[in-house]
Amino acid sequence: MTAEKDxxxxxxxxxxxxxKESFHHFCMVIQxxxxxRGSLAKARLFAxxxxxxxxxxxxxxxxxxxxxxxxxxxxxxxxxAGHRTVAVAAASFCEIDYDLVFKxxxxxxxxxxxxxxxxxxxxxxxxxxxxxxxxxxxxAELLFSHLEKERTRDGKHQLLQQxxxxxxxxxxxxxxxxxxxxxxxxxxxSKSIINALATAFAKEPEEVRYAHMITGSLASTAKLCKEDxxxxxxxxxxxxxxxxxxxxxxxxSIEDISAYIxxxxxxxMRCQLHANSQNVKLFSRDxxxxxNSFPDLAANYKTKNLPDTVLDGEICVFKSDKIQPFQLLxxxxxxxxxxxxxIAKHPVIFIAYDLLYYSGKALFDHTLQTRRQHLxxxxxxxxxxxxKQFPVADTSDVERLFDRALAFGNEGLMLKHKQSTYEYGQRxxxxxxxxxxxxxxxxxxxxxxxxxxxxxxxxxxxTLGISVKADERYEEEFIPIGKAYGGYTDExxxxxxxxxxxxxxxxxxxxxxxxxxxxxxIEFDDIQINKRTKAGYTLRFPRFKAxxxxxxxxxxxxxxxxxxxxxxxxxxxxxxxxxxxxxxxY
Amino acid sequence: xxxxxxxKNHGIILSKASLGLDVSGPVASHVFVSHAHADHLxxxxxxxxxxxxxxxxxxxxxxxxxxxxxxxFGETLDLERCSITLYPAGHxxxxxxxxxxxxxxxxxxxxxxxxxxxxATEGFDVPETTNYFITEATFPLPIYKWKPxxxxxxxxxxxxxDSINDEAIxxxxxxxxxxxxxxxxALKDSGLSVQIHGAGYxxxxxxxxxxxxxxxxxxxxxxxxxxxKVLITPSSSLEQPMVRNIRRKRVAYVSGWATHEARRTQLTxxxxxxxxxxxxxxxxxxxxxxxxxxxxxxxxxPNPAVVEHYLANEGIAAMPLxxxxxxxx
Numbered sequence: 001m002t003a004e005k006d007x008x009x010x011x012x013x014x015x016x017x018x019x020k021e022s023f024h025h026f027c028m029v030i031q032x033x034x035x036x037r038g039s040l041a042k043a044r045l046f047a048x049x050x051x052x053x054x055x056x057x058x059x060x061x062x063x064x065x066x067x068x069x070x071x072x073x074x075x076x077x078x079x080x081a082g083h084r085t086v087a088v089a090a091a092s093f094c095e096i097d098y099d100l101v102f103k104x105x106x107x108x109x110x111x112x113x114x115x116x117x118x119x120x121x122x123x124x125x126x127x128x129x130x131x132x133x134x135x136x137x138x139x140a141e142l143l144f145s146h147l148e149k150e151r152t153r154d155g156k157h158q159l160l161q162q163x164x165x166x167x168x169x170x171x172x173x174x175x176x177x178x179x180x181x182x183x184x185x186x187x188x189x190s191k192s193i194i195n196a197l198a199t200a201f202a203k204e205p206e207e208v209r210y211a212h213m214i215t216g217s218l219a220s221t222a223k224l225c226k227e228d229x230x231x232x233x234x235x236x237x238x239x240x241x242x243x244x245x246x247x248x249x250x251x252x253s254i255e256d257i258s259a260y261i262x263x264x265x266x267x268x269m270r271c272q273l274h275a276n277s278q279n280v281k282l283f284s285r286d287x288x289x290x291x292n293s294f295p296d297l298a299a300n301y302k303t304k305n306l307p308d309t310v311l312d313g314e315i316c317v318f319k320s321d322k323i324q325p326f327q328l329l330x331x332x333x334x335x336x337x338x339x340x341x342x343i344a345k346h347p348v349i350f351i352a353y354d355l356l357y358y359s360g361k362a363l364f365d366h367t368l369q370t371r372r373q374h375l376x377x378x379x380x381x382x383x384x385x386x387x388k389q390f391p392v393a394d395t396s397d398v399e400r401l402f403d404r405a406l407a408f409g410n411e412g413l414m415l416k417h418k419q420s421t422y423e424y425g426q427r428x429x430x431x432x433x434x435x436x437x438x439x440x441x442x443x444x445x446x447x448x449x450x451x452x453x454x455x456x457x458x459x460x461x462x463t464l465g466i467s468v469k470a471d472e473r474y475e476e477e478f479i480p481i482g483k484a485y486g487g488y489t490d491e492x493x494x495x496x497x498x499x500x501x502x503x504x505x506x507x508x509x510x511x512x513x514x515x516x517x518x519x520x521x522i523e524f525d526d527i528q529i530n531k532r533t534k535a536g537y538t539l540r541f542p543r544f545k546a547x548x549x550x551x552x553x554x555x556x557x558x559x560x561x562x563x564x565x566x567x568x569x570x571x572x573x574x575x576x577x578x579x580x581x582x583x584x585x586y
Numbered sequence: 587x588x589x590x591x592x593x594k595n596h597g598i599i600l601s602k603a604s605l606g607l608d609v610s611g612p613v614a615s616h617v618f619v620s621h622a623h624a625d626h627l628x629x630x631x632x633x634x635x636x637x638x639x640x641x642x643x644x645x646x647x648x649x650x651x652x653x654x655x656x657x658x659f660g661e662t663l664d665l666e667r668c669s670i671t672l673y674p675a676g677h678x679x680x681x682x683x684x685x686x687x688x689x690x691x692x693x694x695x696x697x698x699x700x701x702x703x704x705x706a707t708e709g710f711d712v713p714e715t716t717n718y719f720i721t722e723a724t725f726p727l728p729i730y731k732w733k734p735x736x737x738x739x740x741x742x743x744x745x746x747x748d749s750i751n752d753e754a755i756x757x758x759x760x761x762x763x764x765x766x767x768x769x770x771x772a773l774k775d776s777g778l779s780v781q782i783h784g785a786g787y788x789x790x791x792x793x794x795x796x797x798x799x800x801x802x803x804x805x806x807x808x809x810x811x812x813x814x815k816v817l818i819t820p821s822s823s824l825e826q827p828m829v830r831n832i833r834r835k836r837v838a839y840v841s842g843w844a845t846h847e848a849r850r851t852q853l854t855x856x857x858x859x860x861x862x863x864x865x866x867x868x869x870x871x872x873x874x875x876x877x878x879x880x881x882x883x884x885x886x887x888p889n890p891a892v893v894e895h896y897l898a899n900e901g902i903a904a905m906p907l908x909x910x911x912x913x914x915x
Binding site: 034035037096097100101104105108109110111114115118119121122123187455456457 | 727728729730731845846847848850851852854856857858867868888889891892895
């Protein structure tokens with residue numbers, strides 16, 4: 001208790017010299033935002049905090065730590081200290097047993113950082129080791145850089161402990177969350193941070209948002225705001241910009257479907273292609289440079305001698321006039337230097353569906369219709385493949401086009417509002433995707449895992465198994481096929497938590513091992529081969545469809561069923577593009 | 587070793603002493619009820635039990651119709667095969683721990699307890715030592731360490747005052763018995779007028795008759811609940827019209843579980859006030875050290891392993907009494 005009081009006094013004294021630019025003060029503001037309800041109120045708090053900061057660099061870092069992480073999104077840098085490294089370092093700092101004590105605590109709170117904060121605050125060993133001292137936001141960033149440079153797990157472990165020995169428990173909690181890159185999980189995301197910046201610097205939120213799209217970074221956006229240079233947020237070729245994303249059609253009500261145009265949704269990989277006569281670069285959806293994985297594509301675009309151009313589109317394997325299943329494209333994804341054999345076996349094309357930049361002119365602000373007109377002209381002159389668009393008058397058109405899209409090897413349909421501008425992120429109803437689940441399986445629950453965050457304190461993540469009882473390759477009765485953590489209602493989850501109690505046979509930290517007893521029908525987007533799993537397959541985005549209280553484990557689907565589903569997908573009849581065109585190549 | 591039997595999802599029977607502790611029915615010669623929370627009350631509402639006078643009054647208010655042998659704190663009652671002395675448990679009004687002298691040695695059974703005690707109770711006291719310490723451990727991990735009552739009470743007062751300043755009605759989500767009265771006790775000198783859920787209202791009268799001051803309060807009434815007043819109600823009413831229809835409100839969740847940040851989004855409340863009426867991990871270990879028992883039996887716990895581990899480090903033997911999943915044996 002006395003140690004705790006000393007801690008506060010100590011930092012208070014130092015606060016006078018360092019003022020509000022300290023990392024500790026940042027953490028206190030963030031905690032206050034976490035404890036405040038409503039995104040407007042949260043944004044107001046952050047705005048008034050930002051206004052108290054005088055150094056440009058502090059403002060930049062405050063925005064970065066609150067919304068991006070230790071490093072800016074576009075830097076490609078990460079601290080890369082694994083969850084386990086952090087947790088083990090914390091347990092050893094607090095002198096507690098990691099497996100027995102730490103894991104039990106994390107299960108109870110559902111959050112490692114919250115657990116560590118409390119242990120640091122409560123345990124005498126942890127209190128006596130810590131002599132908090134104030135540091136600026138810049139000094140905090142330096143600590144993240146040191147951690148990044150430390151290559152070994154042992155080194156990171158040592159360094160983390162050294163850093164924590166000079167921090168309050170609150171600083172430690174947020175230091176860990178910031179280290180994880182991404183949101184701080186306090187209900188205060190990029191969108192609210194942008195609004196806060198707009199308020200703090202009396203700018204139009206749309207202007208700030210635009211700067212964020214162009215720079216891809218909250219830190220740079222904050223800097224431009226502060227320096228009153230938002231208008232300089234200009235697009236640069238070979239710097240990727242954030243992608244526009246589609247919302248599932250189920251979640252939206254559409255007033256006038258004829259305001260939309262349909263495109264087939266290709267079963268490939270989203271890609272932003274930057275090109276001019278000297279250079280070509282390909283960027284994935286998470287803004288990583290993937291040019292090296294597709295040298296054939298890059299070479300092909302280089303020969304076109306395009307003026308400065310940015311295209312948004314899809315990479316697909318295209319062979320024998322057919323768009324091939326995603327499973328084949330997977331064989332090329334992630335390869336840093338694909339062999340000529342692989343390239344020849346799985347040739348890819350780029351199908352453009354949007355034009356974002358052309359000859360020194362950004363087109364984001366133009367309507368889809370206008371951008372497409374420019375795209376077609378460009379495609380004609382430079383022989384580019386472009387998605388085909390289909391008018392829709394009513395929902396029966398959507399169904400007809402959807403079925404045809406599937407027959408030609410596509411995933412479904414995209415509906416795009418003809419008057420929409422290009423804006424990053426999910427923008428209401430501008431783009432909608434129409435998809436069907438890739439399939440469903442009846443599985444048994446094998447393990448239940450304690451939920452985290454919002455679901456802390458309940459068992460909300462489930463490892464699901466399929467039967468291999470009659471399979472001579474396995475000795476077990478069931479093997480895992482995937483992990484699902486959604487698709488059920490709160491009520492169903494409660495019932496599930498009750499029903500699993502009598503089935504518990506073992507417990508490993510936050511995980512219960514269960515006797516086969518509960519059957520869950522899951523649906524998923526796709527099946528992929530994955531040699532590292534016991535089943536040899538993984539499901540993409542598995543989720544609960546229904547809890548089958550009416551079925552018993554004997555009714556569960558088998559590995560043979562999974563194999564069959566996979567080969568159906570791989571060998572499914574795909575119609576040739578000679579019969580109907582999903583895209584046009586000029 | 588102590589001879590005992592466990593009831594599924596309920597109490598413990600000390601076989602040699604023929605004494606039931608918070609059991610469901612007349613399963614032994616005598617039955618002790620530690621306090622008036624539902625999970626400790628007998629399901630049989632007509633049997634005969636031993637309890638403190640305050641617990642007896644609360645039990646009767648909650649529908650118990652049987653006979654209660656009222657045993658005040660500090661007095662010893664001699665039974666056929668044991669004698670029993672009650673100690674204040676600091677959990678809610680009337681809550682008692684039982685010190686039991688048996689032919690197997692001295693047993694201290696805690697029921698639910700809190701030390702330092704809630705100021706809205708008779709306090710906390712234990713014997714010097716015991717042979718068998720049967721303790722609850724609702725919060726059995728080192729992440730649980732409660733702030734002093736004064737700190738939490740001033741949080742409660744500040745939350746009420748700030749909400750009223752913003753012209754919102756402060757709502758405290760609390761159990762009707764115990765936590766509700768503790769919050770009222772915290773607010774008693776603030777000059778604020780409290781409305782309390784009907785079921786809790788009747789229990790307040792009993793608190794006052796046993797000398798616990800609760801300030802100015804009245805029964806919840808939709809028509810008179812206006813800005814400037816405070817509402818105290820169980821969290822189950824959060825989704826009911828009673829709370830839903832209040833337009834300008836600020837909601838605080840008052841419970842030991844409020845120490846978990848996840849509760850904020852799970853319940854969508856404005857404030858979490860981690861005021862618990864159970865002992866925290868550190869006080870529990872400290873108490874075990876003081877009592878130097880031959881064996882600690884851990885009950886009412888989601889996870890006995892960590893307490894066992896820490897007690898083992900202190901050289902104190904401990905084992906779980908798993909009332910939740912264990913069958914009678």
